[in-house]
Amino acid sequence: MSAVLSVEGVDVHYGPVHAVQGLTLSVEENQIVTLIGANGAGKTSALRAITGLVKPSAGRVLLRGEDITGERVDRIARRGMAMVPEGRGIFLHLSVKENLMLGAYARRDRGSIPKDLDHAFGHFPILRDRLQQRAGTLSGGEQQMLAIARALMSKPRILLLDEPSLGLAPLLVRKIYEILAAVHREGMTILLVEQNAQIALGFADIAHVIEVGAIELSGNAEDLAKDDRVREAYLGG
Numbered sequence: 001m002s003a004v005l006s007v008e009g010v011d012v013h014y015g016p017v018h019a020v021q022g023l024t025l026s027v028e029e030n031q032i033v034t035l036i037g038a039n040g041a042g043k044t045s046a047l048r049a050i051t052g053l054v055k056p057s058a059g060r061v062l063l064r065g066e067d068i069t070g071e072r073v074d075r076i077a078r079r080g081m082a083m084v085p086e087g088r089g090i091f092l093h094l095s096v097k098e099n100l101m102l103g104a105y106a107r108r109d110r111g112s113i114p115k116d117l118d119h120a121f122g123h124f125p126i127l128r129d130r131l132q133q134r135a136g137t138l139s140g141g142e143q144q145m146l147a148i149a150r151a152l153m154s155k156p157r158i159l160l161l162d163e164p165s166l167g168l169a170p171l172l173v174r175k176i177y178e179i180l181a182a183v184h185r186e187g188m189t190i191l192l193v194e195q196n197a198q199i200a201l202g203f204a205d206i207a208h209v210i211e212v213g214a215i216e217l218s219g220n221a222e223d224l225a226k227d228d229r230v231r232e233a234y235l236g237g
Contacts, residue, residue, distance in 0.1 A: 002029055003062070004158045004189045005050070005081075010059035012045045012213075019045040021214040023059070027158060027191050032184060034192040034204035034221065036234060042213035043193040044086060047162050050191075051083045052076045064157065078106045080157030084164060086193075088147040092136030096127055099135050099146055103153030113153070120149045123179050141172035148179070158189040165196050177203060197234035201225040209234075 005027040012020035020042045027033045035043045048054045050061050052073040060069040068076050082103075090099050100120065104113050121128040124145045130138060135146060144164060151159060164180070165173040177199060184190055194200035201207055201221045209217040209230060217224060224230050 002064075003027065004029055004031075004064060005191065006062040006065075007046075007050060008060050008062070010046070010049050010056045010061065012042070012049050012054055013057045014045075019213050020049060020056075021212075023049075023210075023213075023215065025208055025215070025218070027189055030184070030187055030189055031206060032190045032192065032204040033206045033208070034194055034200040035208050035210055036194060036197045036200050037210040038233075039195070041210045043210055044162055045213070046210070047083065047160055047191075047193055051081060051160060074106065077154060077156075080155075081160065082151035082154045082156035082158075083160040084144075084147045084151050084162065086162040086166060088143050090135045090143055090147050090150065092134070094135055095132050096135055096138070096146060097131045099150050100127070100153050103150035104155075107155060109155075116153060116155065120152055123152075123182060124149045141168055141175070144168060144172075144176055145179070148176070148183075152183065152188075156188075158191060159183070160191045160193075162193045163195050164192075165194060165199060173199065197230070198225075201230075201235075 003026045007023050007025050010020060010023040023046050035046060037043050049056045052071055055070050060067055063079050063081060068079060100117060107113065126142055127146060127149055138146060164176055192200060192204060201224060204221040207221040207224045208215045
């Protein structure tokens with residue numbers, strides 16, 4: 001396997017606050033890697049640095065071997081990275097279709113967009129029935145589905161997700177992860193930040209535990225789920 005994403009010694013500062021400290025990880029082709037940790041541990045800041053939303057104060061980010069550190073968000077997206085942000089980040093006053101088409105705005109293969117739209121509806125059939133509906137009128141679960149579908153419309157090489165289960169009922173969380181598993185089986189590489197460590201460790205191949213901005217534990221997700229320190233801190237013993 002080859003690395004789709006490499007993060008090498010990345011630091012993030014917000015003024016005097018050292019939010020991310022020496023973050024180093026890689027995501028190989030068709031792998032699922034997860035970052036778990038308590039609220040405020042630096043998980044979202046790590047994703048923001050990777051996707052260009054904040055500029056690292058040290059270190060670098062490589063996408064398929066090319067240095068993208070400090071590049072504009074739109075250029076990083078064109079290179080094949082898509083993110084589903086915490087809180088979904090959809091355009092509430094636009095229709096479902098308009099949100100989906102915005103996901104494809106940077107694509108040059110315009111002729112393939114209708115086919116990919118149909119493919120997205122295969123994963124999210126409810127969105128086909130809601131195409132002309134304003135996104136703000138969707139349920140929380142439907143909005144999360146729209147956010148994921150919009151990201152997939154950019155045809156990314158790697159999909160980053162920030163807390164996709166946040167605020168959703170257990171049945172909807174299960175449905176979302178079933179869809180993500182199907183997307184992964186089609187070849188999608190995934191980097192996941194998830195508040196629910198049990199779900200994340202059951203879904204991912206590789207896991208990193210981040211505490212106070214730094215990775216404290218790394219390894220096979222299945223093995224980490226059995227680690228006493230992880231069980232006590234994140235899995236309720």
